[in-house]
Ligand SMILES: Nc1ncnc2c1ncn2[C@@H]1O[C@H](COP(=O)(O)OP(=O)(O)OP(=O)(O)O)[C@@H](O)[C@H]1O
């Protein structure tokens with residue numbers, strides 16, 4: 001049985017841990033997560049373990065990437081279960097920060113009531129995150145990293161504070177953990193591309209690895225949010241994978257146009273009872289929408305099943 005990972009809650013202690021190992025010549029691989037770990041996360045952890053001497057996993061549900069109207073409060077958690085899973089994989093440290101943002105008394109998940117308060121900063125201006133809403137007057141944190149073009153489309157359309165929050169928290173985590181390598185899942189395709197771009201543009205000394213999507217045996221992409229689907233919704237949600245698979249086949253074998261492919265996915269998911277947020281076919285790196293697939297593209301979808309919004313994608317390499 002592997003030894004328990006060290007659980008580190010303080011950001012200064014995390015940096016100290018990293019630096020003490022790095023000063024002895026150890027390399028460090030890092031997997032940032034929001035916890036409630038499933039096989040998708042564990043695949044990233046295994047990949048990380050194979051690439052460096054030591055593996056660090058962070059578990060942190062970041063209020064800076066959720067809008068007050070989103071599901072921060074409903075996000076599932078099971079720290080004890082997560083730590084067991086990570087111990088089995090021989091992870092060396094788990095960073096569960098309690099002081100990542102210095103924004104006062106509410107702790108990092110903030111004050112729920114304040115988050116819901118109408119008239120919190122920005123209510124008539126630009127959209128705000130739960131982090132700012134909890135602080136009320138916006139004090140404590142005011143620096144944001146934005147990857148301006150890549151954050152605009154796809155999930156950025158319906159989650160306007162999301163990628164600003166992700167890029168910022170990942171930059172903070174990189175500065176604290178100081179890893180050599182970090183592993184992200186391609187399930188969150190736009191997020192992975194945004195992190196690659198941020199690392200390139202801001203000269204972070206971190207190599208980013210994109211890890212393939214891990215699916216349930218019937219094809220549904222693993223996601224922490226799947227646990228919130230009712231059995232009926234879980235069945236309907238399979239239409240995402242089925243429709244993406246059909247669209248990919250049609251793209252490769254039937255020369256369908258992107259408009260036809262998108263219509264096919266929208267029709268199949270809608271008929272199954274899902275509510276489409278977006279279906280888009282974009283270039284793999286720039287995420288610019290394409291009309292025909294004659295170079296590497298990816299078909300991306302977000303759809304609601306009841307109160308749960310799921311995302312998925314499939315790369316198409318003609
Ligand atoms: N099925 C999966 N296959 C590969 N990587 C995954 C999968 N699910 C999550 N990941 C990756 O794990 C990392 C942490 O993601 P996160 O903790 O948000 O989990 P999640 O399952 O994506 O949760 P949710 O989508 O419900 O927020 C991200 O890099 C994400 O892309």
Ligand SMILES: CC(C)(CO)[C@@H](O)C(=O)[O-]
Nearest residue numbers: 032033034062166169188
């Ligand atoms: C990268 C991340 C840990 C940042 O909070 C999160 O967006 C996630 O889990 O995908």
Ligand code: BAL
Nearest residue numbers: 034065066162188191
């Ligand atoms: N994996 C994405 C995190 C989020 O939806 O907030």
